[in-house]
Amino acid sequence: MTEGHYCSIHNTVFFKKGRMRGYAHPIKDEKGNDTGEWCNEEDLEKVKNLEPKKPIPPPLQKDEEPLPKSKSQEIAEHVWWKELGEMIRAKDIDLSKPAGKGMRTAYYAQMLSVLDIKIENK
Ligand SMILES: [Zn+2]
Numbered sequence: 001m002t003e004g005h006y007c008s009i010h011n012t013v014f015f016k017k018g019r020m021r022g023y024a025h026p027i028k029d030e031k032g033n034d035t036g037e038w039c040n041e042e043d044l045e046k047v048k049n050l051e052p053k054k055p056i057p058p059p060l061q062k063d064e065e066p067l068p069k070s071k072s073q074e075i076a077e078h079v080w081w082k083e084l085g086e087m088i089r090a091k092d093i094d095l096s097k098p099a100g101k102g103m104r105t106a107y108y109a110q111m112l113s114v115l116d117i118k119i120e121n122k
Contacts, residue, residue: 007039014041081110 005014005023014023023041026034084107087093093100 005041007041007044009044010039012039014039081107085111 005016006012007014007025010025010027012025012028014025016023021040021042024038027037027039029035084093084103088095088104088107093103095101095104
């Protein structure tokens with residue numbers, strides 16, 4: 001046995017010749033054909049030195065679900081309702097017309113539903 005120069009991953013003996021930086025062996029596929037890649041003992045040692053690996057921590061902030069798209073949509077909606085409220089208060093919307101009345105009704109319905117949600121979340 002060539003002690004210390006044996007690849008336990010590929011069950012292959014490492015060898016070193018010519019200008020090779022260190023011990024290595026060509027990686028072969030299941031059929032024994034050359035893959036053109038090399039397995040370097042040096043790299044293997046680096047991997048070994050990294051161990052024992054720290055267990056991967058479970059993903060944190062489980063309650064903080066990032067939903068940037070819907071969040072921005074939500075904000076845009078809030079801005080829209082806020083602007084509508086301001087328009088109603090500034091009488092920019094003609095409440096004598098059905099369209100204006102409809103918008104005011106929708107605005108107050110929205111305000112009520114927002115309040116309801118806030119109460120429910122408490
Ligand atoms: Zn190997």
